[in-house]
Amino acid sequence: MRRLFLFILAAAVVGAAAFWALTRPAPLPADTFAGLTGDVVRGEAVFHATGCASCHMAPGATGEAKLVLAGGQAFPSDFGTFLAPNISPDPQQGIGGWSLMDLANALQRGVSPGGAHYYPALPYWSYARMQPQDVVDLYTFLQTLPPDATPSQPHQIGFPFSIRRLVGGWKLLNSDSDFVVQGDLTEAETRGRYIAEAMAHCGECHTPRNALGGLDTSRWLAGAPNPSGQGTIPNITPAKLTWSEGEIVEYLTSGFTPDYDSAGGHMVPVIENMAQLPESDRAAVAAYLKKVPGVE
Template sequence: MRRTLFALILIGLVVAALGIYLTRPRLDGPQVLDGLTGDAAAGALVFTAAGCASCHMAEGATGDDKLVLTGGQRFPSPFGTFTAPNISMDPEHGIGGWRALDLWNALHHGTSPEGQHLYPAFPYASYVRMTPQQVVDLHAYIRTLPADPTPSTPHDLGFPFNIRASLGGWKLLYLRAGWVMDGDLTPEETRGRVIVEALAHCAECHSPRDPLGGSKTGADWLTGAPNPAGRGTFPDLTPPELDWSTGDLVEYFTSGFTPEYDSAGGHMAHVVDNLAALPETDRTAVAAYLKRLPLTE
């Protein structure tokens, strides 16, 4: 009896240790970025396509103020309210002290330089698909942006979501570096996939989530979802539900006009601002990708 108990305790400890090991915050070493040099001009396009400023600028910022990444915008969700942190170049309150490798670990593993799990409101479940070159380019670009000394506001989350250790399990379930759309893609569709699945993180809003907050893939991919902020829905992007022509899509990404000549609203207006600042070929690439939907299981 005592022996069985001892064995059970031992097994329990091993399972717990294994769990802690498997869900620990991951950090890559410098070799992942070996030999790469950042190009700030290319990084500016990564920055725009990834929509960094849309969430990290001050609420309602316009013009050059959009490049002051002071944080503070609030994002309500079923888990609580997330507040975007300061990611300006301030060494103390922002990320001015981050090396390219630190940025890589945040974008790719959702891990801070201190080895802490970051919340996936920061869409690393999409950014995980960024290439090392894109990350070093982005790092070179954000080094050119201003510093702002505004301290970050902590998130306001309920139990158990305020326990960061639980995020290791979430990552184990949902953090996947592979592409969702597979198979033979044209070069244009392939470029569209980089923007849709990695940089512009479209699925973060436009794919439904399961009860633990993981984006559903397969036939559910980009089929629309309720707004976690409580009001309205994010539309289904899969044809035939999305019946816009390629021309309609490109016009929407360029001017924000819908086929009815209403204009983009809410956070999509920011996305349109970003897409409009990319080369026209990128906008047609996104349209080409969307026209390949829906995915089959």
């Protein structure tokens, strides 16, 4: 019995050590941004494409107040409710004290400046597809925004999801930063894929998830339940979205559908962001959506 007890104890210790090693945060290589300098104008375009304000502006913000990234919006999920943090340049309550690497590790690896895992409510596996130059430009632009001293609110998450180390295990099972749509793409389709799959992270809402909350890429953009519990997020593959490329561009510009309906819910700020981009980018997204495999 003593030998059995010692064997079980040793196995538990080895298992715990292996889990701790496998689930440790993995930051970006230190030289990821070597030789790159940021550009504010390009960074503003990246800011709109990535939709930072859509999540991080204060609840109900309008007009110029949308650029005050004080946080506070609530995002319900099957695992609890996530509260968007303050990412304004405030040095105490926001990210004003962050370095470029701090922001990049958060965006592309889900790792905090303190070395902890961020929850995947931050779509870092989408942002992981972003080019280093775009990350540098975004960092440069974020520094120009108004600081705000509103403290970030804690997420409303119960046990065991409150154990952040478990997110490391989730990452092991769901860390896929490859582009989903592959094959021979035109220049416009490639640009549209980059916007849709990386910066605009369309798949995070429009793709169904598995039991652990990972994206089911076999049904890419095929629609999903609304995390709020109210209705569904639509299928935007060619099996369901039969609009022409021009009609898609118009929707991403004005919010109006070919049937003269209009966008609602969280799609409203998405369209506001898309409308800030060059029309060629919206046309590229439309071309990409026509290339996505149809899923019934």
